[in-house]
């Protein structure tokens with residue numbers, strides 16, 4: 001039996017002005033799995049990811065058609081708080097952008113805004129988040145030093161920890177390892193494989209190899225169209241569409 005869907009896209013299209021970027025995408029995204037969205041540049045992978053936490057609202061002249069359901073509830077319903085939605089659906093971008101603060105403050109920043117969180121609760125949340133982001137061992141002795149002083153790979157894992165500190169249900173990652181060294185990339189991948197046990201994860205990997213290493217399911221987008229979607233095994237070994245086959249075997253892209 002297929003796992004229950006955490007997110008459902010019903011015939012979703014997205015326009016920038018008159019230009020359709022994403023066209024008629026229907027997709028179910030399971031909880032406790034990693035969905036990898038692959039495809040050539042300009043296929044609307046980032047657009048699709050941004051729709052899931054309504055960052056797409058910020059596009060000038062952006063327009064969405066169709067419905068996006070999170071736990072069965074339309075995320076565009078008037079009674080949905082965007083702030084609340086973005087807490088439930090966190091995002092990590094390609095370039096790590098730590099706040100110009102200490103490592104500890106970067107991770108505690110979001111939770112600190114909540115009422116009545118004690119310093120000791122914050123300390124344990126910071127540690128738990130940094131551990132889950134596979135960077136604790138490298139920073140535990142320097143929590144009060146600037147996050148900017150870390151390597152790019154460490155900064156990216158601190159940014160992941162910052163998202164985890166908000167205790168999201170869904171984690172979106174847009175090419176999170178594109179600028180990282182192989183060791184940091186491996187640590188991020190290991191962290192995601194552990195996090196999927198209790199999160200829904202949607203990643204735009206930086207290459208097909210990463211999708212095959214960590215994806216449970218794969219969606220192949222081309223020119224804003226969802227060409228194919230299935231288990232990673234099916235998509236990589238028995239793609240149904242010749243365009244998928246051409247892309248994963250490196251004939252274009």
Ligand SMILES: Nc1ncnc2c1ncn2[C@@H]1O[C@H](COP(=O)(O)OP(=O)(O)O)[C@@H](O)[C@H]1O
Nearest residue numbers: 016021040041042043044045046047048059060
């Ligand atoms: N903020 C924006 N304003 C206008 N057009 C955009 C914007 N973001 C993306 N696009 C356009 O939407 C299409 C898909 O882009 P994107 O989602 O970034 O694709 P991908 O992540 O697959 O490279 C491209 O044609 C791009 O130019």
Ligand SMILES: [Mg+2]
Nearest residue numbers: 045046047174
């Ligand atoms: Mg992109």
